[in-house]
Amino acid sequence: MASNDNNRFQAIIAHAKEYGFVFPSSEIYDGLSAVYDYGPWGSELKKNIRDYWWKNMTQMHENIVGIDAAIFMHPTTWKASGHVDNFSDPMIDNKDSKKRYRVDHLVEAYAETLPKEKADEILSNLEKLLANEDFAGVKKLIDDNKIKCSVSGTANWTDVRQFNLMFSTQLGSVAGEADTIYLRPETAQGIFVNFLNVQKTARMKVPFGIAQVGKAFRNEIVARQFIFRMREFEQMEMQFFVRPGTQKEWYEYWREERMKWHLSFGTPKEKYQWHVHAKPAFYADNAVDIEYEFPFGFKEIEGIHSRTDYDLSQHQKFSGKKMQYFDNEINQNYVPYVIETSIGLDRMFLLVLSQAYAEEKWTKEDGTEDSRTVLRLPAKVAPIKLAILPLLKKDGLPEIGREIMKDCRDEFYCFYEEKDAIGKRYRRMDAIGTPFCITVDHQTKEDQTVTIRDRDSMKQERIPIAKLKEIVKAKIKGE
Ligand code: ATP
Numbered sequence: 001m002a003s004n005d006n007n008r009f010q011a012i013i014a015h016a017k018e019y020g021f022v023f024p025s026s027e028i029y030d031g032l033s034a035v036y037d038y039g040p041w042g043s044e045l046k047k048n049i050r051d052y053w054w055k056n057m058t059q060m061h062e063n064i065v066g067i068d069a070a071i072f073m074h075p076t077t078w079k080a081s082g083h084v085d086n087f088s089d090p091m092i093d094n095k096d097s098k099k100r101y102r103v104d105h106l107v108e109a110y111a112e113t114l115p116k117e118k119a120d121e122i123l124s125n126l127e128k129l130l131a132n133e134d135f136a137g138v139k140k141l142i143d144d145n146k147i148k149c150s151v152s153g154t155a156n157w158t159d160v161r162q163f164n165l166m167f168s169t170q171l172g173s174v175a176g177e178a179d180t181i182y183l184r185p186e187t188a189q190g191i192f193v194n195f196l197n198v199q200k201t202a203r204m205k206v207p208f209g210i211a212q213v214g215k216a217f218r219n220e221i222v223a224r225q226f227i228f229r230m231r232e233f234e235q236m237e238m239q240f241f242v243r244p245g246t247q248k249e250w251y252e253y254w255r256e257e258r259m260k261w262h263l264s265f266g267t268p269k270e271k272y273q274w275h276v277h278a279k280p281a282f283y284a285d286n287a288v289d290i291e292y293e294f295p296f297g298f299k300e301i302e303g304i305h306s307r308t309d310y311d312l313s314q315h316q317k318f319s320g321k322k323m324q325y326f327d328n329e330i331n332q333n334y335v336p337y338v339i340e341t342s343i344g345l346d347r348m349f350l351l352v353l354s355q356a357y358a359e360e361k362w363t364k365e366d367g368t369e370d371s372r373t374v375l376r377l378p379a380k381v382a383p384i385k386l387a388i389l390p391l392l393k394k395d396g397l398p399e400i401g402r403e404i405m406k407d408c409r410d411e412f413y414c415f416y417e418e419k420d421a422i423g424k425r426y427r428r429m430d431a432i433g434t435p436f437c438i439t440v441d442h443q444t445k446e447d448q449t450v451t452i453r454d455r456d457s458m459k460q461e462r463i464p465i466a467k468l469k470e471i472v473k474a475k476i477k478g479e
Helices: 003-018 040-059 078-079 101-113 116-131 135-144 188-193 195-201 247-261 310-319 345-358 399-409 422-431 442-447 464-478
Strands: 022-024 036-038 063-066 089-092 100-102 161-164 168-170 180-182 206-219 234-241 272-276 286-294 296-306 325-327 332-334 338-342 357-363 369-375 386-388 414-416 437-442 451-453 460-462
Touching: 003 022, 003 338, 003 357, 036 040, 036 357, 040 063, 040 180, 040 206, 040 234, 063 101, 078 310, 089 101, 100 101, 100 116, 101 116, 101 135, 116 135, 188 195, 188 310, 188 338, 188 464, 195 206, 195 332, 234 247, 234 345, 234 399, 234 414, 234 460, 247 272, 247 286, 247 338, 272 296, 286 345, 296 310, 296 345, 310 338, 338 345, 345 357, 369 422, 386 399, 399 414, 399 437, 399 442, 399 464, 437 464, 442 451, 451 464
Parallel strands: 063 206, 386 414, 386 437
Antiparallel strands: 022 036, 089 100, 089 161, 168 180, 206 234, 234 338, 272 286, 286 296, 296 338, 325 332, 357 369, 437 451, 451 460
């Protein structure tokens, strides 16, 4: 990461903490690695992103319904899905420092120090070796390049081994192999096991989708980059069930749809790129990642996977229950194929924050310098939509402000504040991304107008109070 990008990233992390977006978990005990808590404005922003995804998937698609499955599932679920045997990352330990690395991260970090051509060659070799599960080959690549541990500075490595990422715990009071259950590492399986329940009760016809948002847990070995890679995180997943043979066209459809959703945040196209998997996971016949240019480079934000009939067939096999659908248009029973869209809510949060964060400096008309830190959040996800700021704490101005607050708060999130100079209050609202501030002053008493200030342009204009709701609502809708 270039040092100015690193500085920017560190500034975003510090800003997120200072302004109540994200705190390290249990910070008074020095935190817990790769676990984070969302503060007052962070939880609001996260909820707005979640709601926006949920509405887009369910309310805006007649053929998609949602569910909310439990985190704990019958342990056989994870045998059937392949997670018990396959959900692992290749790791390597440095014998001197005892530090454990995910081999892809170790090699990627090394590649970042090389000229582009050489880096691309090493990364493409690594991708091939990993796709073939050639761990001896990966070890050789690390040895040949004399890649060193950043702690010990030595290249004294163990062999490459697989490490399962699932957290396990015990059900009930008696510990034993049979009672071991897992914290789900993805939300998707809660959808697959409920496929027939949902199809029948919501009377869905293939093609149709099931959406879900919820927590997932992975014992990530190298947890880095703030909320980009967490051990407890939230996923927003949708499984779309289609007739076998039509998966290619639906895969293309969902690729397009999901990119449209991303661009609807106003993020420039160049900040995104596709990463097509050379060799998709063993159950998939097509897979692509949407990558976003975070301050630390282009990284995965969402995966679109054509998962074939693998999951439903596996559950059919392990449960002995039919997972079939009768398609009366073609008079046939089949196990549907599945296209999955899977996005991390926390990663999307980091994307929105990284995209919105700006440090601005300018020269004022009187020649003096001014500056601010502003979150240029899309209004639809901003935690607070309207700040109501009486200019003075007297002369009946607070009462008018309170009246406006009472009138608007039911429609969108409002914030009322009368403390401190107006400039200071504006800066605080800029820092948490509030798109509009209004000030109530003496003229308000005479003509029922207020001054509305736009966060991005900082321009102010007088508008009738009667028009206020309309203006804010239009902005939230993106008009
Ligand atoms: P990565 O290669 O970054 O580990 P993945 O390919 O394992 O990710 P998927 O299993 O496809 O990820 O999960 C779907 C989405 O869930 C990812 O695109 C990402 O946004 C999110 N996600 C996965 N792991 C984490 C994590 N540890 N912390 C936060 N979000 C995550």
